[in-house]
Amino acid sequence: MRPLEITHFTATSALGRGLQATLEALRTRRGALMPCTFETATLETYVGQVADLESVRLPAPLARYDCRNHRLALLALEQDDFLAAVSRCAARRGAGRIGVLLGTSTSGMLETELAYRARGPDGALPARFDYAATHNTFALAEFVRRALQLTGPALVISTACSSSAKVFGAAARMLAAGLIDAAVVGGVDTLCLTTLYGFQALQLTAAGPCRPFDVARNGISIGEAGAFALLEPLSGACGPGTVALTGVGESSDAHHMSSPHPEGLGARLAMRQALEAASLTPTQIDYINLHGTGTPSNDSAEARAVAALFGDSVPVSSTKGATGHTLGAAGALEAVICALALRHGLLPGGLNTTQVDASLGLAYCTANRAQPLRRVLSNSFGFGGSNCSLVLERLAPEPAHE
Amino acid sequence: MSEPGTPALGAYVRGIGVLGAGLPDWPSSVPVLRGEQPYVAAPTEVPPPSALPPAERRRTGAMVRLALAAGLQAVADAGADAAQLATVFASSGGDGAICDEICSALASPGRQISPIRFHNSVHNAASGYWSIALRATAPSTALCAYDGSFAAGLLEALSQIAATGEPALLIAYETDYPEPLRAKRPLPAPFATALLLTPTAPAGHATQLTAELVRETPDALPIPALETLRAAVPSARSLPLLLRIAQGDSGRVVLDYLEDLQLAVTVTPCP
Numbered sequence: 098m099r100p101l102e103i104t105h106f107t108a109t110s111a112l113g114r115g116l117q118a119t120l121e122a123l124r125t126r127r128g129a130l131m132p133c134t135f136e137t138a139t140l141e142t143y144v145g146q147v148a149d150l151e152s153v154r155l156p157a158p159l160a161r162y163d164c165r166n167h168r169l170a171l172l173a174l175e176q177d178d179f180l181a182a183v184s185r186c187a188a189r190r191g192a193g194r195i196g197v198l199l200g201t202s203t204s205g206m207l208e209t210e211l212a213y214r215a216r217g218p219d220g221a222l223p224a225r226f227d228y229a230a231t232h233n234t235f236a237l238a239e240f241v242r243r244a245l246q247l248t249g250p251a252l253v254i255s256t257a258c259s260s261s262a263k264v265f266g267a268a269a270r271m272l273a274a275g276l277i278d279a280a281v282v283g284g285v286d287t288l289c290l291t292t293l294y295g296f297q298a299l300q301l302t303a304a305g306p307c308r309p310f311d312v313a314r315n316g317i318s319i320g321e322a323g324a325f326a327l328l329e330p331l332s333g334a335c336g337p338g339t340v341a342l343t344g345v346g347e348s349s350d351a352h353h354m355s356s357p358h359p360e361g362l363g364a365r366l367a368m369r370q371a372l373e374a375a376s377l378t379p380t381q382i383d384y385i386n387l388h389g390t391g392t393p394s395n396d397s398a399e400a401r402a403v404a405a406l407f408g409d410s411v412p413v414s415s416t417k418g419a420t421g422h423t424l425g426a427a428g429a430l431e432a433v434i435c436a437l438a439l440r441h442g443l444l445p446g447g448l449n450t451t452q453v454d455a456s457l458g459l460a461y462c463t464a465n466r467a468q469p470l471r472r473v474l475s476n477s478f479g480f481g482g483s484n485c486s487l488v489l490e491r492l493a494p495e496p497a498h499e
Numbered sequence: 500m501s502e503p504g505t506p507a508l509g510a511y512v513r514g515i516g517v518l519g520a521g522l523p524d525w526p527s528s529v530p531v532l533r534g535e536q537p538y539v540a541a542p543t544e545v546p547p548p549s550a551l552p553p554a555e556r557r558r559t560g561a562m563v564r565l566a567l568a569a570g571l572q573a574v575a576d577a578g579a580d581a582a583q584l585a586t587v588f589a590s591s592g593g594d595g596a597i598c599d600e601i602c603s604a605l606a607s608p609g610r611q612i613s614p615i616r617f618h619n620s621v622h623n624a625a626s627g628y629w630s631i632a633l634r635a636t637a638p639s640t641a642l643c644a645y646d647g648s649f650a651a652g653l654l655e656a657l658s659q660i661a662a663t664g665e666p667a668l669l670i671a672y673e674t675d676y677p678e679p680l681r682a683k684r685p686l687p688a689p690f691a692t693a694l695l696l697t698p699t700a701p702a703g704h705a706t707q708l709t710a711e712l713v714r715e716t717p718d719a720l721p722i723p724a725l726e727t728l729r730a731a732v733p734s735a736r737s738l739p740l741l742l743r744i745a746q747g748d749s750g751r752v753v754l755d756y757l758e759d760l761q762l763a764v765t766v767t768p769c770p
Contacts, residue, residue: 098662193760202621209680213602221679228683233592234622234643248759250712252651253643255622263640270658274508276712290605295617347638349630354558355618366636480618481627483639 098269098374100341101328103489104186107177108433109169110322110420111145115176120437126465128419128448130306130318135288136207142302145320145421146288147172162240164205164231165287170241173285173323182327183245186279196277197242197251198268200260200284202425202479204253205231207289237285249277255425257479258388259347260284261324262428265487266345268328283325284429292319292424299355307391307422309415310400310461311450314391320421324429326436335492338440342432343472343490344375350482357395357478361402364388364476367484368406371474375488379407381472382488384444386431388476389415390422399476400457414462418448428477432487435473439491442469508657509709511769512744513666513701514577516569516693519543519728519735524572531725532738532745538724543689550632558615559628561689562594566625566672567632569691573668577695581633584695585659585667588626588641589652591733592684594619595676625672649692649737650756653764656696657710666697671734690728692737700769706744707767715763717755740764 107115111129112122122129130143153168174180187195212226230236238251250271254263261284268280296302296319303316328342348370350363357364372379385407388399403413416434423430438444444466453461475487515525520540522528530536548556548567559567566588574581597620604612621627623641630639638659644651649671656669672691676684700707718739720726728735739752743766754762 209598209602210605213606213679216606216679222683226683228680229645233645233684235591235645235648239645250651250654250760251644251757252655254640255643256626256639256641257621257623267640267642267655267658270655270662274658274661276508276654276658290610291601291612291617291620294605294610294612295601295614295620298612298614298617300614347640349626349636349639351630351634351636353631354555354624354627355614363636479623480621481623481641482630483623483626483641 098344099273100331100343101269101272102331103340103342103436104327104329105179105182106326106433106436107173107179108322108324108430109147109173109176110423110430111147111320112420114172116437120441122419123443123445126448128306130421136290138290138293140293140297141304143306143318144288145318147321159240159243161227161230162236164208166201166205166237166285167240169287169321169323170237170285171244173325174244179325183281186327187247190278192246193248194278195247195249196268196271196280197238197247198264198280198282199238199241200254200264200425200428201234201237201286202255202257202260203286203289203292204234204236206291208232210290245281256483257481258424258427259477259479259483259485260425260428262477262485262487263347265342265432266347269345279327279329281325281327284426285323286423286425287321288319301392303391306449307417308449309389309391309418309447310396310453310457312452312454314393314396316392317390318421320423322420322423322426322430324426324433326432337493339492340436340439341490341492342487344371344488346370346374346486348484350484352482355480357398359398361398363482363484364399364402364478365405367486368402368474371486371488377472377488382407382411382474383470384438384473385411385413386435386473386475387413387415388478389417391417396457400459404458409458410460412444412462413459414445414447416445418450428485431475432489435475435489439470439473439489442467444468444470508661509707510657510660510696510698511700512694512706512708513697514573514579514695516572516576517741518545518565518569519690520688525576529745532742534722538722540724548632551628555628555631558619560594560597560619562674563625563628565674565689565691566670567629569672569693570629570668570670573693573695579695582635583637584635585637585665586626586629586639587652587656587667587669588623589648589669589671591643591645591648591673593622595674595680599677599680644757646733647756648733650754650762653710654762660696660698664698666695669694669696671737673732673734687731690732690735692734705769707769709765711763713753713761713763714759715753715761717761718753
């Protein structure tokens with residue numbers, strides 16, 4: 098595929114607001130998972146919750162979109178001058194030539210959960226509940242498109258935990274087809290009772306903080322995040338921190354709705370296609386940001402897929418021990434973490450993992466490494482056997498030294 | 500601003516599926532769309548997903564069954580190998596019945612959610628079951644653009660074909676929501692459309708589509724009952740395109756997409 102420059106990016110998660118807070122948390126290995134006190138949930142689990150979303154206010158013209166998911170979307174967009182970067186891009190390219198392609202799994206579902214609790218004597222949902230502007234899967238892209246005053250094509254991809262990785266692929270195709278000249282991609286997913294109780298029902302949540310690739314791993318910790326990137330064709334003027342999307346691979350497991358293919362068949366296909374799209378061989382990848390959810394079967398399937406393609410020497414880690422599994426936002430959040438890793442020469446070791454499961458046969462890093470990274474791969478796999486892998490590259494020869 | 504005026508994207512229609520009230524499949528929909536037979540809004544009969552193993556079949560809800568049935572119609576129409584096909588699932592929302600069950604459970608003291616309901620609640624449930632049923636490991640996506648989901652799906656399918664040179668199967672579908680959600684999202688009845696699109700002209704008669712983004716008023720349908728359906732169900736926003744294909748002549752239709760952006764499709768029959 099034709100490489101795309103990630104000209105601007107930002108992320109807000111439990112690690113903090115914006116890139117500086119995210120990088121600082123990764124550097125100091127400060128995890129953000131806390132015992133769940135979200136809303137009225139009474140579950141023995143840890144979550145990666147974004148602080149103070151309750152105090153975020155949407156601008157008056159966008160008031161009908163008010164919900165936790167859009168508060169996080171707005172908060173994330175306001176970091177790292179992302180709004181200004183999109184405005185400049187729109188002024189240069191035209192607001193109608195910029196696509197908005199975002200991923201979410203539950204959108205504003207929390208509003209519907211609350212509305213059901215507030216049903217009237219006749220069973221009707223309260224008048225204030227606005228399905229289209231909050232719960233609906235597309236509401237996120239509609240809200241962001243309006244907030245950014247863009248008028249180009251828009252969609253939401255909702256393929257569970259691969260959602261906001263797949264939007265990078267959809268944006269690359271739209272750019273290649275000439276439908277757009279730039280794209281705002283990203284993902285936003287927020288805590289809600291459906292996912293907290295749903296993953297509990299599937300017995301996939303850990304009681305303590307998740308421990309990806311640990312011998313004693315026993316489930317996920319759910320998190321929330323908003324992450325955005327502005328994709329544009331390569332300008333030719335690559336600075337020291339220029340990061341590009343050079344490969345996307347997508348596949349289906351064709352195996353089971355909520356369990357991965359045991360051999361990681363689909364995961365392997367997605368990674369191989371991403372490498373082919375980037376014209377790279379496995380040995381050219383310096384680091385893999387794993388999907389690494391911390392469930393026994395997910396980590397085992399992913400490890401088999403990675404080992405089959407890359408062998409056992411490439412450094413790998415999951416950053417979900419720090420952020421939690423941010424579901425539909427995970428692809429974009431981890432793409433941003435990969436971009437930070439490339440830009441700052443930081444290979445982030447996984448948190449909470451005390452004894453790496455040797456049977457998984459990978460070089461899982463539990464400590465940070467300061468080393469120049471040139472090419473990294475990020476994995477995102479979801480329910481329904483939906484797999485997506487991204488390749489990100491730093492285009493200039495040397496990393497920035499700070 | 501340089502839009503509209505974007506380069507047109509194109510593909511050939513190799514198979515069509517339709518499944519909705521009074522439009523049970525493509526062959527019987529053609530004379531209705533042409534106005535040669537009256538439109539009778541008979542209830543939609545959705546066949547069980549026989550392609551799935553029995554255990555998986557029992558787990559599927561109405562929405563997944565609808566999407567699979569429409570997609571299989573298009574595959575059968577084309578005589579294609581579904582296992583090799585990339586798929587685009589476009590829907591304006593998830594399964595309303597499952598959403599109602601989950602939200603009702605969460606509003607009750609015990610908060611017991613069925614694990615199967617939970618994994619079936621994802622927007623890509625139909626995509627997942629499709630890949631399992633057809634053993635299709637090709638890329639599959641599930642997207643949403645609210646009332647413009649069909650056009651968004653068509654754009655994605657055409658972009659995929661342009662990027663990969665491979666065929667793609669687009670399936671757009673909705674089921675109606677139960678109360679109390681129905682009052683907020685009044686979709687009247689299930690509907691689904693499927694188009695198997697190929698980058699090159701198949702042997703024999705085919706219809707070529709070229710699409711471009713425009714800012715124009717979307718087309719309505721001449722048959723009032725079908726126009727009501729088109730306006731009420733997002734996947735039925737495909738009907739102006741299907742009508743033009745059914746008529747078998749050249750023309751251009753403007754499909755609903757976003758509030759301020761539409762998709763114009765030029766239809767050209769190939770001998």
